[in-house]
Amino acid sequence: MNSFPPSDGGLLATETPGDNSPAQSVSELSQSLKRTVEDAFGHVRVRGEVSGFKRHSSGHCYFTLKDDRACIDGVIWKGQAAALRFRPEDGIEVIATGKLTTYPGRSKYQVVVDRLELAGQGALMALLDKRRRALAAEGLFDEDRKKRLPFLPRAIAVVTSPTGAVIRDILHRLADRCPSHVIVWPVPVQGEGAAPQVAAAIRGFDTLAAGGAVPRPDLLIVARGGGSIEDLWAFNEEEVVRAIADCAIPVISAVGHETDVTLADFVADIRAPTPTAAAEMAVPVRADLIANLRESGLRMERSVRRTTERGDERLEAVLRHYPTRESLLAPQRQKLDELGDRLPRALRGSLDRARAELGRAGGALRPGLLQSAWRRGRDRLEATWRLAQAVDPRRPLERGYALVESRDGHVLGSAAAAREAGRLRLAFADGRVDASVDGVEPPRRAAKSKPEGPQPRLL
Incomplete structure (x- = not known):
């Protein structure tokens, strides 16, 4: 059978029967590529430098892994991002473990990361140094921010693991030196979730109010035993460093042994080489205090x-x-002796003058003159007594007269005053009686009752 060319000049697509490459939709091709890539690269480990790291509000993390010749996008879903043991930062070399997939919406391929690790000890130290320089630039490690430790704290807070030798060493050394009230906030000191719990414990102690059920500590010790840099990494996390920097309570960092250094040591008010040394810094020796x-x-x-x-x-x-x-005293004594010598002569002179004056006065005191003066005085006294008896208001009463008074004790000197008063009281030499004007009878008084009005005066 002969085939003839299409009459449209090849402008329209045609499906030839038996054709083994039929046309696919974009979605079909994208899905085919996605299955092919995921099947071929279902598990990959990629080493590269983190660039453009961003944590979305949804909790997912997006970034790019690159080296000197190529780059590939990466994504960490929310569930895996919460389990990361460190916070990724730009410029840090990491090894990402996951699977390769495509993003059909943009015709891109990317690594879905299940686990993210630092690419060796050097990368870990590079991240630590970068974080240290960034926090130092904010002034968190400045000496003028350091607080002085209290001389004798009443309550000491310890943030550490509740098990192990660290807490036992601290309590034992405090008991030996100066027994103190210790409050322990138990936390994990390594592994996933250690850093948030350590930071929460520090902030929790700082929020305690004075005088509450749990006493507010005067000193805080953040402690952990020795270990590798990976074991101590929780104390290099930014949230722990910032919690110590914001704490108003003086903080001693006692993380690891003497050669171990963490960012918590830089930000703390003082660094102790060991947890036991932290207890020694916290309190003085009681015996030394007594001495x-x-x-x-x-x-x-x-x-x-x-x-x-x-x-x-x-x-x-x-x-x-x-x-x-x-x-x-010598001049005064001499003067006293002179006055003592002059005193007898002065006394004799005064006595002679007194005798002379007495003699002159005695001559004028003859008996006749004294008797005449005495009689004159007696006559004046008798005349005064007779006058007093004559004006005594009680004398007329003895001769039968009566004194007219109102019931309130006022003396009535006229008939008009008596009529106006109406009720009268007559005072005789031997007592008083009540009376009334124009035959008005005075009211009867009960037996043994006191008279109305003020008591009349006896004349």
Whole structure:
């Protein structure tokens, strides 16, 4: 059978029967590529430098892995991102483990990362150095931010693992030196989730209020035993460093042994080479305090004694410049002797003058003059007495007269006043009676009752 060319000049696509490459849709081709890539690269490990790392608000992380000749996109879904043991940063060399897949929406391929690790010890140290320089640039490690440790803290907080030798060593050394109130916040000190719990414990102690059920500590110790840099990595995490920097309580960092250094050591107020050394820095030795107090007491006693002795010496030196008691009293004693000698002569002269004046006055005191003066005085006294008896208001009452008063005790001197008062009281020599004007009877008084109005005065 002969085939004839299409009449459209080859402008329209045609499907030839038996053709083994039929046309596919874009979606079909994308899905085919996706299955092919995932089947061929279902498990890959890629080493490269992190670039453009970004954590989306959804929790997913997006970045690029690159070397000097190529690059490939990477994604870490939210579940795996929460389990990362470190926070990825640009410029850090890592090894990403996962699978290769495509993103049909953009015709790109990418690595879906299940696990992200630092590419060796050098990468880990590079990340640590980069983070240290960034935090130092913020001033978190400056010396002027450091707080002084209290001399004798009443309560000491310890953030560490509740098991192991670290907490036992701290408690034992505190008990030996100066028994103190210790509050332990148990946390994991390595592995996944250690850094957030350590930071939460530090912030938790810092939020305690003074006078609460749990006393607010005066000092905080962050402690962990020795280990590799990977074991101590939780204390290099930024959230732990910032928690220590924000803590208002003085902090001692006691992470690892003497040769181990973490970022917590840089930001803490003081670094202890070991947890045991942290306990020694936290409190003084009680026996030394007692000895110092005893020595201070003895020194104070000696100082007071020396001060007293020097004061006595200065007083004696000053007194030597003052006149003696005999020199001060000698003139007064001499004057007293002179006055003693003059006193008998002065007394005799005064006595002679007194006798002369008495003699002159005695001559004028004759008996006749005294008797005449006495009689005149007696006559004046008798005349005064008779006048007093004449004006005594009680004398007319003895001769039968009566004194008219109102019931309230006012003396009535006229008939008009008596009529106006109406109710009267008549005072006789032997007592008083009630009366009334124009036959008005006074009210009867009950037996043994006191009269109304004020009591009349006896004349």
